[in-house]
Amino acid sequence: MSKNLRINNKQFVDETRKLSFIFNGKKLYGYKGDTLASALLSNDIHLVGRSFKYHRPRGIMTSGSEEPNAILQIGNDDALTDPNVRATEIELYDGLICNSQNCWPSVKFDIGGINNFLSPLLPAGFYYKTFMWPASFWEKYEYFIRKSAGLGKSPTKQDPDMYDHRYMHCDILIVGGGVSGLIAAKIASDDNKKVLLLEDKELLGGSLIYDDNDISKIDNQKSSEWLKKLIENIKNDKNIIIKTRTSLAAYHNYNFLLARQNLTDHLSVNDRNNKIRQRLYKIRAKKVIISTGAIERPQVFHNNDRPGIMLASAVKKYIDYYGVRCGLENVIFTNNDSAYETALSLHKSGTKLNAIIDIRNNSSSEIVNKVKSLGIQIYWNHTVVNTKGYKRINKIIIMKLNDKGNDVVGKKIELNCDCLAISGGWTPMVHLFTQSGGKLKFDNKDNIFVPDKTNLNQLSIGSTKGDFELDDVLKNSIKDTKKFLQIENSNFDKIDVKCSKEKEKKNIWLLPSDKPLSKTKPFLDYQNDSTAKDIKLALREGFKSIEHVKRYTTTGMGTDQGKLANMHALGIVADTTNTNMGELGTTTFRPPYTPLTFGTIVGRNVGQFFDIFRKTPMHDWHVNNNAKFENVGQWKRAWYYPKDGESMHDAVQRESKAARESSGILDASTLGKIDIQGTDANEFLNRVYTNAWSKLQIGKCRYGLMLNEDGMVYDDGVTTKLGENHYLMTTTTGGAANVMSKLEDYLQTEWPELDVFLTSVTDHYATASVCGPNAKKIINKIFKDLDLSDESFPHMSFKEVRLGNINCRIMRISFTGELSYEINVEASYGKYIWEKCIEAGKEFNITPYGTETMHLLRAEKGFIIVGQDTDGTMTPVDLQMDWIISKRKYDFIGKRSLYRSDTIREDRKQLVGLLTDDPNEILEEGAQIVKDENKKPVNMLGHVTSSYFSPTLKKSIALAVLKEGKKLKGQKLLVPMIDKTIKVTVSDTVFLDKENERING
Amino acid sequence: MFLINCPYCGERDQSEFVSGGEAHIARPKQPTELNDDQWAEYLFMRKNIKGIQFERWNHAHGCRKWFNVARDTSNDKIEKIYKMGEQPPKL
């Protein structure tokens, strides 16, 4: 602080609390209440970064979220560091560490700066045109582009911070706590509405709260004094919930909005422990009022990007709010009256103002007259034609405009200037309005887009709506809010507002220079280095749509999303093509309005909470017995149980051998279970399954195949008839929810006349499936009184028995081909019955097996798994399961589709078995099958769907879908792999026990 | 994320519902009588219009009931909600 840049200001900055921070390795000081930007400026630091393409030195330009240049890396911790943080938005805290981005090796000496001198070679579309070819060069390009471009670095470690989500509901949501938002909040609250007021800064009041001129008066008080009283009033209002440091990220349909609140980013790192860093609010509002204000526009002239060139409103805010002078040789360059407020602030704070350059011919408003009376030199009808100073502006050169404003005349005048405050008028922040689907209209008077039509219950007020002068802002906000809320009278009805009124307007999108355009650099998008030249080039090359021009020139595609640049880009396109700006339309504003961290978006849904998962009642047993799990839908299913360091292959071989030779046990609790009741339950099954159900007797089970209406296999499972009008259907694990909703759909919409009720009971029952030659002996040990003879309890039948107090439903059904019993008990007894089976089976080496072994065992028998051997394109005929299609039934879901011209084609892919010539060679699932691999293009005949090594058969087996597979049995085919070609022979799909003898033990 | 007024439960967030496509396509009573083209008309052909579209919706994470919705596809505005079996409103 060698220069005298701090002005005493006790209102918003606490000079008793000195804070230290480190910028690019240098220790500096600021005060509580500073932003990082104001603290840097108070240390006379403007240069903070380099631009993206030309690596030109860039300085702090604004005081808000529209900042294109002052984008810093905050923190140096691998987990906590934050890239792309706007210095204008982050509040200073003690110990803050920050570094410039996008400069290599340093902000003061940047190798990429050479691009600046090469810039004639780097026009719009340069990257598209150059780095496209040759493709093999891309790796070389990439190295340099990444090294010298790149915006900041991402954290490399897991984010240790906590984030939170919360739902909120309100009658009126007000976005933006400036004067119009505050008035609207008060009017709504006085009408007994529940109001939620969001403000992205730490304090309410917007720009009026630090307004210090003597011209604006509300009810005969200084406007900022009047506003302070209103804020006090609102803070004590029970109808109004205020969330500060909260910015609206997205405005979706039906008044659903997302807002992000910063809770700890302004605290020193030590004070953040165990606190939630950011909270995402999911808001449903009956009505929304947008009062987000307006952003000042820059002016577009040659070399308008030097550090020290800032928005006039920012220069004013740094003085009036933060007490910081941005320079000691100030010049204002404007096309409108608002910059004269900056002149008054500079004057009042005793800061030197060398001159005002105004492109207008004159202005005679109250505020301009006041500035004139202070003796400040004003150059009317002049423009800046060039600026000097590489790392900080030190001089400007101005010239007189001609009558048309498209050229300059007369002599050059050189002025000293270390801070050029520019103003090109104001742009309403209509981003949220357009995000919500609202349509804009163009206002020719102020050259702005303003909200027009919307389908939602919302209102834009204040400068968001295009009102810029205090009396318009207040009176229209009051009037519009009352109308919006259907209120007759408010406490603001007699408000008296005095302010200066602008009379002269003039706007030139691209200001002329004494040099030809091709020799100048009038920047539009400071971050992406796009200039007015680039826009003109894009137009010459035939790009007409504004969306195309934007992408080709990258205008408005930086992290600031072109908040400053868009209007000038549009204006230049309109001028060049002789189009009306209203007809051009704008580019699309997409959420989020300001960047969100990923942490905020995911909230608490991280780690084990990322997705819900389901556990069976026996889950803990599996864990304790070293099971490896696989995800099946949301279920965690035991996959295999490795013993003593076994590989998966070895474990599966052991498990499946045990199941075939003695006994195995599987946790089948995850299968979907649907309880079906009603007098039409049997008819219902006839309609949803392909086979006939009419003759099924009570106590019997039947396998069913369910199709989609297009004839393709959808699901399968065994259904048991529990009583006259009572069935228990099982479905695949993954298909349970879909089958349930599909059946419900048919019942409610196609067959409402059927008396059928469906209840999902998947979670209600646990299932232990005991199989193998010794299964009967094990079941007998547990259920001593149960007659297990084939006469009394044959295959595909069901018994209900009690074990103490436990009601057990036992089905004798088999998915392995072995004698097999499935014991279903209420879920809470699941672990008990499982352990009972393990205990009883000990002497028979009962072996728990997982899904992998189950898949192997069923594949040996040629049983399909829906979703593995089928993929939504397989009919039962394709699966060679013609036997399950009832010929007698008049109709069932999908029947008509089974004889469409496409489904009766004989050259469809059909399910077959495959045997490898080398019995030890295991095919890869998904591998392609071909006949001739030399004839290009190679004709793909099908692919492997299931493949295993069978320990019982001592050879590899596979299932596959193959074009015309039924006809190809015995044929030799090839499975080409990356390093070899495997010879295979097409076989039957049943590899083991074709006679089905094992099923009886 | 729109709001849907379930005729059985009241207004709920869209995330509780699933869409079931175009409404008022009745499953033919006698599919076997239909030729391939007629069956394909039922099976595959769906409108995709800009404007008011009649759709089926299911309160999947609520009462599980199906009902009909007349929705303007250009802005997701729901013009009318009516029960299964009722005739589409004239809009």
Ligand SMILES: [Zn+2]
């Ligand atoms: Zn409902």
